[in-house]
Amino acid sequence: MVNPNVSSQPKICYRPIRPSDLDILEHIHGRLFPIRYESTFFHDVVNGRDIVSWGAVDSNRSDGRSDELIGFVTARIVLAKESEIVDMLGYDSARSDQTLVYVLTLGVVEAYRSFGIASSLIREVIKYASSIPTCRAVYLHVISYNNPAINLYKKMSFKCVRRLQGFYLINGQHYDSFLFLYYVNGGRSPCSPLEILTAIVSFMRSGFKSVAARLCRSGSRKISRRAKCKESHSLVSATPNKRNVAVECSGYECV
Numbered sequence: 001m002v003n004p005n006v007s008s009q010p011k012i013c014y015r016p017i018r019p020s021d022l023d024i025l026e027h028i029h030g031r032l033f034p035i036r037y038e039s040t041f042f043h044d045v046v047n048g049r050d051i052v053s054w055g056a057v058d059s060n061r062s063d064g065r066s067d068e069l070i071g072f073v074t075a076r077i078v079l080a081k082e083s084e085i086v087d088m089l090g091y092d093s094a095r096s097d098q099t100l101v102y103v104l105t106l107g108v109v110e111a112y113r114s115f116g117i118a119s120s121l122i123r124e125v126i127k128y129a130s131s132i133p134t135c136r137a138v139y140l141h142v143i144s145y146n147n148p149a150i151n152l153y154k155k156m157s158f159k160c161v162r163r164l165q166g167f168y169l170i171n172g173q174h175y176d177s178f179l180f181l182y183y184v185n186g187g188r189s190p191c192s193p194l195e196i197l198t199a200i201v202s203f204m205r206s207g208f209k210s211v212a213a214r215l216c217r218s219g220s221r222k223i224s225r226r227a228k229c230k231e232s233h234s235l236v237s238a239t240p241n242k243r244n245v246a247v248e249c250s251g252y253e254c255v
Contacts, residue, residue: 007113011060014124017053017072019046024069034170046214051076054124071108073121077161078102079130085139088161088181090188101129103140114115118152129175129184136187143168144176153180161189197200 017025026042045051056071080089080098089098103125108117129135141164142149154160158180167177183189 006058009060010058010112010195012070012115012117012120013057013059014054014120015057016048017046017055017069017074021055021069022046025072028069028072028107028109029105034107034111035168037105045074052101052128054121056108056121060114070112071117071121073106073125074104075101075106075125075128075138080136081210085137085161085179085181088189097134098136099132099134101125101132101135101138103138104106104145106140118149119156122152122156126182126184133185135185137184138182140180141167141177142180144178150178155195156182158182205255 022042024139025045026037026039029037029042030122043049045053051074053072055069058070059066061068078100079096080086080100081096083100083102085100105123106118106121108121126138129138138158140153140158142153144163150160159182160178161181162179164177164179166174168175
């Protein structure tokens with residue numbers, strides 16, 4: 001049942017998707033999405049083969065389907081350096097051990113779309129990604145005409161970083177896609193030109209200060225040496241004794 005009657009007081013619970021969810025998961029995908037997924041995809045989801053997932057159920061349903069999925073999200077971990085958004089990440093995020101979480105599918109049956117289920121499912125993904133020390137971001141694609149999804153991700157502080165022309169091919173027609181990104185664990189975008197310029201100016205300023213300080217110290221030493229030389233020369237000129245003159249001049253040459 002894809003569009004069940006909502007209970008008078010729905011109690012939405014979230015749990016991992018299980019093998020027993022296979023049929024309903026495939027059925028909901030078929031009803032919600034214009035894209036058809038291979039059977040292997042659903043088997044991978046319910047068996048947790050390289051895919052993580054969460055399902056939403058209404059435990060207060062009175063039709064005997066209190067454990068039937070009414071919403072879901074599926075995602076997988078990918079290496080940052082092999083992803084399509086590696087250029088959207090800072091230097092550290094492109095290291096060989098850095099990862100990302102890519103959202104594959106997200107859906108809620110129509111009757112339950114006013115309960116914040118989609119945002120709760122995405123928060124589960126963000127929480128999961130944040131628990132992985134090497135993960136730097138969550139990212140996903142949204143078809144360009146899906147305004148409710150676009151507004152949802154913007155509301156959740158995802159950044160729309162790119163528009164991909166003709167990304168989807170549906171029934172022989174191409175549609176654009178927006179790429180959304182949410183940074184976690186200190187992940188960040190590469191420095192902007194302004195940030196780079198600011199860093200260069202700051203570096204140059206610190207360099208100039210260092211050079212100026214060295215020159216100042218060097219100048220102080222030279223002044224000190226000149227003062228000593230003048231003092232020595234005064235002593236030599238004021239003393240007619242040749243022995244004293246030799247001693248004072250010898251001292252001056254060693255300085």
